[in-house]
Amino acid sequence: MGIGMKMMIKLALASSLMALAGTTALPACAQTQAQASTPQRSAHEQAARELYRNIIGFRTARGHKQVPAMVAYLKGEFVKAGFAETDISVTDYDSAGEPTQGLIVRYAAKGKPKAGPVVLLGHMDVVEALPEDWERPPFTLTEEDGYFFGRGTLDNKYGIASLSHTFLRLKQEGWAPSRDLYLVFSGDEETGMITTRAQAKLVAETIKPALVLNGDAGGVRLTEDYKPILFGVQAAEKTFATFELTVTNPGGHSSRPRKDNAIYELASALKAIEAYRFEVRDNAITRGSFAEMGKITPGPLGEAMLAFSRNPADEAARATLLASPTTANLLSTTCVATMLKGGHAENALPQSATATVNCRIFPGEGGAAAAEATLKKVIANDKVVFKLATDVVEAPASTLTPEVLAAVKAGVHPRFPGLIIAPYMESGGTDGMHYRALGMNTVAISGAAMRDADMFAHGLNERIRVEDFYAGLDHWYLILKHLAR
Missing domain, CATH: 3.30.70.360 (Alpha-Beta Plaits)
Structure with a gap:
C-alpha cells in the first residue's frame, strides 16, 4: 500500500478519540506491550492504533472464551462515543459448547432514510496461535521492522478495527448519515459460524439491507516491491x-x-x-x-x-x-x-x-x-x-453494482489514483457466503494492502505493514461518506 491521503481533523475531535480509546480495562497481555513512540502520527491515527492494540490483546480463539470480553470492550467504546444503548445489540450464542457473542451497532440516519440500510461485516474470533511457536507474543501487538505483528493483525481484527474506528471517528465529527449503517460482527467465523448464520438470518428478516459489504476479504494487491497493481472485490466464494x-x-x-x-x-x-x-x-x-x-x-x-x-x-x-x-x-x-x-x-x-x-x-x-x-x-x-462432516452452504456469485463500484473508487483512488478495480472469486470462505445464500448481494472490499509474501493469515507471525495500516484508515471513512452522503 502506498502512502494514503490523510484526512485533517480538529484537535478537539482528536483529543476526544484519544480519551475514548484508553479508558476501558484490558487483558493483561494487551497492557504489557509498550506503545511505540509515534509523535509523527495524528491523534486520530494514534486512537486507531490503540483500538487495534487493545482488540489484538483478546485471545478470541476457540477454547479461551474471550469473545464476550472483546464485545464488552467494543460496546464500551461505542457508548462513550455517543451511540445509544438502544442502537447496540449483543447476542449470546453457543458454538459447539463454547459461549460466544455477536455484536450489532446501528449508526442511525438523520430523519427519514434516503436509501436502504448498509450492513458492514467482520468477525471478532481468530485462529488459535501458540505462543511457543511464534517469534513474538501472538496476542500482543508488536511493531517491528515496519510491520505490526500479532494474531488477527489481518484476519480479521484489522477489519474490526478499521470499521469500528471509522464509526467512532464519524460519530465524534457529528456526521449524520442519510441512511442507516450497521456493523455486524460475528464471534465464531473461524469455527462453527453459529453467530454468522444467526446474524445473517436476523439481518435478512429485520434490517433488510440494500447493500452488504464485507471487511474480511478483498483489498489491494501489491507487487513484491510494494507497488499497487489491483484492488480486488471478492464477489464469490467456493x-x-x-x-x-x-x-x-x-x-x-x-x-x-x-x-x-x-x-x-x-x-x-x-x-x-x-x-x-x-x-x-x-x-x-x-x-x-x-x-x-x-x-x-x-x-x-x-x-x-x-x-x-x-x-x-x-x-x-x-x-x-x-x-x-x-x-x-x-x-x-x-x-x-x-x-x-x-x-x-x-x-x-x-x-x-x-x-x-x-x-x-x-x-x-x-x-x-x-x-x-x-x-x-x-x-x-x-x-x-x-x-x-460439515454443514454446507452453497451461495451464488454476487455482482459489483455501479453504486458499490463508485463507493470503492471513492475509497481507493485517493490513495491509488486510477488503480484497477476488479471482482474475483475467493478460494477460501467468509461470513459473506451465508448472506449470499439468503439472497443478499454481498461483496468484500477490505482496505488492506498486501504482498503475497506477507500473507500469513492463519499462520505464524501474522502481520501487516505499519504504513499500510495507517494509509488505510480513510478507506471505510470515504466509502461510507460516499454511500450515505
Whole structure:
C-alpha cells in the first residue's frame, strides 16, 4: 500500500478519540506491550492504533472464551462515543459448547432514510496461535521492522478495527448519515459460524439491507516491491465441504498380515484423490478477474490469463494457469486430505482408518453431493465410506453494482489514483457466503494492502505493514461518506 491521503481533523475531535480509546480495562497481555513512540502520527491515527492494540490483546480463539470480553470492550467504546444503548445489540450464542457473542451497532440516519440500510461485516474470533511457536507474543501487538505483528493483525481484527474506528471517528465529527449503517460482527467465523448464520438470518428478516459489504476479504494487491497493481472485490466464494473417509475391517494380529488392511486401502484412496484433477470451470467473475490481472501480469502467466478470459477452452492457457499455484485453485473444485487417524495398537492390524478431506467446490457445480459422487468414482472402492462432516452452504456469485463500484473508487483512488478495480472469486470462505445464500448481494472490499509474501493469515507471525495500516484508515471513512452522503 502506498502512502494514503490523510484526512485533517480538529484537535478537539482528536483529543476526544484519544480519551475514548484508553479508558476501558484490558487483558493483561494487551497492557504489557509498550506503545511505540509515534509523535509523527495524528491523534486520530494514534486512537486507531490503540483500538487495534487493545482488540489484538483478546485471545478470541476457540477454547479461551474471550469473545464476550472483546464485545464488552467494543460496546464500551461505542457508548462513550455517543451511540445509544438502544442502537447496540449483543447476542449470546453457543458454538459447539463454547459461549460466544455477536455484536450489532446501528449508526442511525438523520430523519427519514434516503436509501436502504448498509450492513458492514467482520468477525471478532481468530485462529488459535501458540505462543511457543511464534517469534513474538501472538496476542500482543508488536511493531517491528515496519510491520505490526500479532494474531488477527489481518484476519480479521484489522477489519474490526478499521470499521469500528471509522464509526467512532464519524460519530465524534457529528456526521449524520442519510441512511442507516450497521456493523455486524460475528464471534465464531473461524469455527462453527453459529453467530454468522444467526446474524445473517436476523439481518435478512429485520434490517433488510440494500447493500452488504464485507471487511474480511478483498483489498489491494501489491507487487513484491510494494507497488499497487489491483484492488480486488471478492464477489464469490467456493463452497466449503469436509468429508470423513473411513475404511473398516476385522483386523487381527500384526504377525499375520492380510490383504484388506484398512490403512493401505485408505492410503490408496487418498493417492487416487491426490492424482485427480477436477474439470476446469469458469464464470463471469473468474473470466473478468483474469482479463484484468492479465494486463498487469508479465510473461506467459499474464498471456495465459488474457487468453483464458477470451476463450476458457484454450488448452495452452489452461495448462499454464493450472501449473501456477496462484491461479490453479481458481479454475476448478479442489479436494485435499488434511487429517489422518487409524489403528489402535502397534501390534494389531488396523480395524479402521479415517482421513479428513476438505473440498472447495466451484460455484454452480452441484455442491457437496456432486463432489462426493466424483470422489467415489475416482476411488472406485465401495469399502471407503463417506461422511459429510460439515454443514454446507452453497451461495451464488454476487455482482459489483455501479453504486458499490463508485463507493470503492471513492475509497481507493485517493490513495491509488486510477488503480484497477476488479471482482474475483475467493478460494477460501467468509461470513459473506451465508448472506449470499439468503439472497443478499454481498461483496468484500477490505482496505488492506498486501504482498503475497506477507500473507500469513492463519499462520505464524501474522502481520501487516505499519504504513499500510495507517494509509488505510480513510478507506471505510470515504466509502461510507460516499454511500450515505
